[in-house]
Amino acid sequence: MRYALIHHHVEAGPEDVGEEQWNEAQAAFAAYLDALDDAGVLITAGILQPGATAMTLRAAGGKLTVHDGPFTETKEQFGGIFFIDVRDCTAAVHMNDGSGPGFGEYTRISDTGTRFPSGLRGLPRRPSST
Secondary structure, three states: OEEEEEEEEEOOOHHHHOHHHHHHHHHHHHHHHHHHHHOOOEEEEEEOOOHHHOEEEEEEOOEEEEEEOOOOOOOEEEEEEEEEEOOOHHHHHHHOOOOOOOOOOEEEEEEOOEEEOOEEEOOOOOOOOO
């Protein structure tokens, strides 16, 4: 099954945490991605640039509004998304054993559907409410 590991973190740079801690976090992050790749489960990884380089789109009342930067009232940012292919959710949890970088990071794990030109396939089934 395919899972998305959606990483959130407190955005920080070497000037915020110190050069040594920054380098350690970067090395830990590289090792984490290497471990996913070496395990043969990594499909792709998208690492986002700092939030100040982002745009936020909002649609309300039929009108699209574009904001420069993240539209958030917290220092926590969405840092990246990694798609993995593992046996089940338990395996996905074990692939995210806390070996990624720090700075207040947490990860959301979600099973995913796959979009093909002919439509959606592999969507997770929701339990019935009966």
